[in-house]
Amino acid sequence: AIKIATIGGGSSYTPELIEGFIKRYKELPISEIWLVDVEDGKEKLEIVGRLAQRMWDATPYNVKVITTLNRKEALKDADFVTTQFRVGLLDARIKDERIPLLHRMLGQETNGAGGMFKAFRTIPVMKEIVEDMKELCPDAWLINFTNPSGIITEAVIKHFGWKKCIGLCNVPVIAMMNEPKVIGKQVSELNYQFAGLNHFHWHKVFDEDGIEVTGQLIDHINEKNGGTPANIYLAEFSLELLHSMNLLPCGYHRYYYSEKEMLEHSIEEFEKGGTRAEQMKEVEASLFEIYKNPNLNVKPEELQKRGGAYYSEAACECISAIYNNKGIHMVVSTQNNGAIPCLNSDSIIEISCLISAKGATPIAWGKMGAFEKGHLQIMKAMEECTISAALLGDYGVALQAFTINPLIQKGGEAKKVLDELLVVHEKYLPQF
Ligand code: NAD
Ligand code: G6P
Ligand code: MN
Numbered sequence: 001a002i003k004i005a006t007i008g009g010g011s012s013y014t015p016e017l018i019e020g021f022i023k024r025y026k027e028l029p030i031s032e033i034w035l036v037d038v039e040d041g042k043e044k045l046e047i048v049g050r051l052a053q054r055m056w057d058a059t060p061y062n063v064k065v066i067t068t069l070n071r072k073e074a075l076k077d078a079d080f081v082t083t084q085f086r087v088g089l090l091d092a093r094i095k096d097e098r099i100p101l102l103h104r105m106l107g108q109e110t111n112g113a114g115g116m117f118k119a120f121r122t123i124p125v126m127k128e129i130v131e132d133m134k135e136l137c138p139d140a141w142l143i144n145f146t147n148p149s150g151i152i153t154e155a156v157i158k159h160f161g162w163k164k165c166i167g168l169c170n171v172p173v174i175a176m177m178n179e180p181k182v183i184g185k186q187v188s189e190l191n192y193q194f195a196g197l198n199h200f201h202w203h204k205v206f207d208e209d210g211i212e213v214t215g216q217l218i219d220h221i222n223e224k225n226g227g228t229p230a231n232i233y234l235a236e237f238s239l240e241l242l243h244s245m246n247l248l249p250c251g252y253h254r255y256y257y258s259e260k261e262m263l264e265h266s267i268e269e270f271e272k273g274g275t276r277a278e279q280m281k282e283v284e285a286s287l288f289e290i291y292k293n294p295n296l297n298v299k300p301e302e303l304q305k306r307g308g309a310y311y312s313e314a315a316c317e318c319i320s321a322i323y324n325n326k327g328i329h330m331v332v333s334t335q336n337n338g339a340i341p342c343l344n345s346d347s348i349i350e351i352s353c354l355i356s357a358k359g360a361t362p363i364a365w366g367k368m369g370a371f372e373k374g375h376l377q378i379m380k381a382m383e384e385c386t387i388s389a390a391l392l393g394d395y396g397v398a399l400q401a402f403t404i405n406p407l408i409q410k411g412g413e414a415k416k417v418l419d420e421l422l423v424v425h426e427k428y429l430p431q432f
Contacts, residue, residue: 001031002323005078005137007129008085008146009035009067010044012287013308015299017082018052018065020316025061028320034074035067040089042069044288051291058297071129075136080319083129083152084145087121088428090281095424097275103417105409106263107275110148110199111255112407113414116386117421119151120398121428123390126152130160141322141359143168143315144333145308150198151383153333154348159391166318166360167333167348169198170311171229171250177310178227179205179248182220183213194331195340195365198350200256200379201331202247202372218242227251231276231307233269235261245371256375256406280306321355329353334360341366342373343380378404393431398422 006017014035021030035052037045049067056063068074075081086093096114097107106112126146133140142165144153153167172194180187185207194203204214222236228251235258242249255262266276273279283305290300303309314330321328329352336349339362343349353360368376385401388394395418402414422432 002029003032003078004030005034005036005074005081007036007071007081007083010037010041010048011084012284012303013084013311014048015051015055016303016312017315018055019299020312022055022059024316024320028323030063032064032066035065036071036074037069039069047288047291051296054297072132072136075132078137078140080141080143081133081137082143082145082315087125090277090284092121092425092428093277094275097277099420100417101267101270101275103413104267105417106255106266106407111252112405113402113417113421115148116401116405117425119148119386120390121425122146122152123155123387124431126155127160130156130162133162143318145311145315148198150333150348150350151386154383155387157335157348158346159387164359167198168311168314168318169350170308170314171199172331173310173313174229175203175227178225179217182225183216192352193365194352196350196376197379198333199250199252201250201350204247214246214248215243217248221248229307230305230309233262233265235265245369259407318355322357322359325357327354327356330355332360334362337362339364340368342368342377347380378406390431
């Protein structure tokens with residue numbers, strides 16, 4: 001019998017996760033899913049917990065959903081722990097996004113100043129979770145979805161010493177799901193290779209005969225084809241730039257390659273209808289109204305409005321691949337081990353891997369061009385400074401992280417954004 005513990009169980013994404021487990025029940029016979037949350041998320045936890053149980057009750061399988069505010073009780077003897085929590089809920093994300101935008105800097109849940117503050121709030125909690133796991137479920141796998149996913153996964157593996165951790169993101173899943181059709185192919189006919197960091201990876205693609213089709217796919221990248229998560233504005237990429245690299249960037253690269261357009265669009269949206277976080281708060285409220293319906297026993301379509309749609313494809317497939325020693329290709333955050341030679345061997349990267357009972361084995365990518373390499377090393381340094389600042393609570397190191405982040409305007413304005421965010425998030429930043 002497999003026990004799953006999900007931290008942040010009150011998330012509106014939980015029905016996705018349940019749907020993924022239901023679909024895979026025959027290969028992954030779980031018996032209990034413990035949904036853990038905190039006092040502030042209690043109401044959400046109860047609503048989504050009841051829906052989750054109704055979803056199982058509509059199947060022939062006997063699976064129990066248990067909701068709790070007691071993390072230790074949930075972690076006890078768990079086989080897989082999934083993390084999908086947001087310290088401070090969407091209200092904290094609103095501040096992460098609003099404050100930088102008021103200073104005409106990008107505010108985004110994983111990029112720029114907001115993403116770094118999400119890491120500052122999350123890392124101390126993650127540390128406690130790993131400490132509990134050492135005591136209560138020392139053999140469990142930790143499947144992390146909490147953003148900034150790559151940074152959090154690096155903190156868990158490198159700093160808290162929990163090697164059985166894999167970081168996830170739906171961006172590669174969505175790319176492989178939707179991109180092949182633009183060149184009249186199925187994903188099964190193509191060979192995908194990804195490498196980089198979470199929300200900062202590139203990929204290249206080959207057909208069945210080993211002929212590279214990356215260039216053909218680049219020509220379609222500015223079309224709306226569903227290959228990019230719903231939360232990212234499709235500012236145009238320069239095709240000359242992409243052809244010169246001969247790589248397909250991920251959607252989040254738009255913040256770096258088309259920074260001005262992305263910032264202007266964010267400010268425009270913000271002035272019109274509020275930040276993405278404020279809009280998602282409304283979507284969340286209407287989702288929970290739907291979840292309350294006692295006759296509902298499937299995942300509602302409306303959840304697809306969230307950028308994280310299809311993340312359970314990654315989560316449940318990854319768990320099943322470990323449990324069943326599948327050896328399948330998945331794109332996850334894991335330890336580099338030389339797969340990207342221009343980054344340290346113990347750095348966490350997001351890369352094409354084979355997933356088996358041993359966990360993730362990265363597929364070597366090889367040398368990066370000067371352009372990709374330089375950008376990648378800066379982003380990794382930014383991630384490392386962010387983690388150090390989160391662990392030490394050191395203002396100077398936080399300023400280092402801000403200063404090296406390409407999306408933050410250096411100098412006095414950066415300091416103002418840092419100071420304001422430190423004040424509004426004080427409650428969740430015991431280390432500072
Ligand atoms: P949310 O605001 O609904 O938060 C999820 C739950 O976490 C809430 O019910 C909240 O009460 C709970 N929580 C807060 N602090 C907690 C703690 N200390 N312990 C346990 N639970 C706690 O968030 P959401 O919008 O559903 O997103 C969930 C998480 O998933 C976020 O971190 C988000 O960034 C991440 N996410 C990741 C991806 C990806 O591609 N990796 C995609 C979408 C969302
Ligand atoms: C994307 C990403 C997530 C991101 C999320 C935001 O697809 O992969 O990491 O944070 O969706 O979605 P939202 O709907 O909350 O803005
Ligand atoms: Mn993601």
